Amino acid sequence: QKEVxxxxxxxxxxxxxxxxxxxxYSDRGSQSFFWYRQYSGKSPELIMFIYSxxxxxxxxxxxxxxxxxxxxxxxxxxxxxxxxxTYLCAVNGKNYGQNFVFGPGTRLSVLP
Amino acid sequence: GAGVSQTPSNKVxxxxxxxxxRCDPISGHTALYWYRQSLGQGPEFLIYxxxxxxxDDSGLxxxxxxxxxxxxxxxxxxxxxTERGDSAVYLCASSLLGGDTQYFGPGTRLTVL
Numbered sequence: 001q002k003e004v005x006x007x008x009x010x011x012x013x014x015x016x017x018x019x020x021x022x023x024x025y026s027d028r029g030s031q032s033f034f035w036y037r038q039y040s041g042k043s044p045e046l047i048m049f050i051y052s053x054x055x056x057x058x059x060x061x062x063x064x065x066x067x068x069x070x071x072x073x074x075x076x077x078x079x080x081x082x083x084x085x086t087y088l089c090a091v092n093g094k095n096y097g098q099n100f101v102f103g104p105g106t107r108l109s110v111l112p
Numbered sequence: 113g114a115g116v117s118q119t120p121s122n123k124v125x126x127x128x129x130x131x132x133x134r135c136d137p138i139s140g141h142t143a144l145y146w147y148r149q150s151l152g153q154g155p156e157f158l159i160y161x162x163x164x165x166x167x168d169d170s171g172l173x174x175x176x177x178x179x180x181x182x183x184x185x186x187x188x189x190x191x192x193x194t195e196r197g198d199s200a201v202y203l204c205a206s207s208l209l210g211g212d213t214q215y216f217g218p219g220t221r222l223t224v225l
Contacts, residue, residue: 004154032211043203043216044155088154090214098210099145099168102154 003027004091006103014111019076021106023089026070033065033072034090034100037083044088047074079110114138116217118204124223125194133189133220137206144187145214146179147203155203161187162210194224 004025013019021035032051036044050056050063050072062075072091076083086107090100117136125131137144143162147155157171161181169179176194181187191198201221205214 008152034213036216043219046213046215049213090154092211098143098162099157099160099171100155100214101157102147104152104154 003101004103006089006106009107010109012109013079017079019079019108021074021087023072023103024070025091030091032092035074036088038086081110081112084110116206116215118217118220122221126225129194131191133202135187135204141206141208143207143210145205146189149201196224199224
């Protein structure tokens with residue numbers, strides 16, 4: 001079992017719809033969870049992080065964390081073509097030390 | 113302030129050659145990380161520095177890879193006897209403290225012919 005798993009996609013949604021991106025992780029001791037966006041040929045840029053169970057909202061983005069199910073998700077409301085990118089889930093926790101373990105990423109395509 | 117910078121942006125070398133990749137972190141960030149990213153995959157951890165010391169080098173694939181951060185700021189990733197399988201984008205990230213949010217540089221694309 002891989003440590004951090006994501007559906008590779010591509011996930012296609014129409015403009016204005018909600019995009020839902022999912023991530024599961026294997027280390028129950030994980031403490032911090034991050035979502036990065038990566039455009040083709042560019043480096044990852046932080047979207048948001050979440051530490052506690054529940055929802056965290058930032059503009060059109062909502063991160064959801066369920067530690068019991070070892071599951072973290074990212075919702076993008078009112079999706080725009082400019083949201084088309086690969087979304088990387090990263091996990092940090094006591095068994096990983098201070099580094100992040102990244103999932104393979106989900107490619108999102110928002111269709112105009 | 114300035115973000116993480118990496119040089120060169122692209123490096124083409126021949127199999128068996130030695131290469132150095134440089135990373136200049138965000139000013140004041142004590143933690144520095146190196147990752148390697150192959151096409152279609154997420155970044156893969158290589159090494160983490162806290163200050164001048166390598167706090168975790170468990171991701172280095174073999175002894176051809178080495179990294180230094182002598183003054184606790186700029187870091188250099190060194191690869192000896194490069195192999196075609198070393199071709200990838202090498203990403204550097206920094207954070208204020210270990211475990212904090214990491215901010216990535218633009219990466220160095222290494223191609224080994």
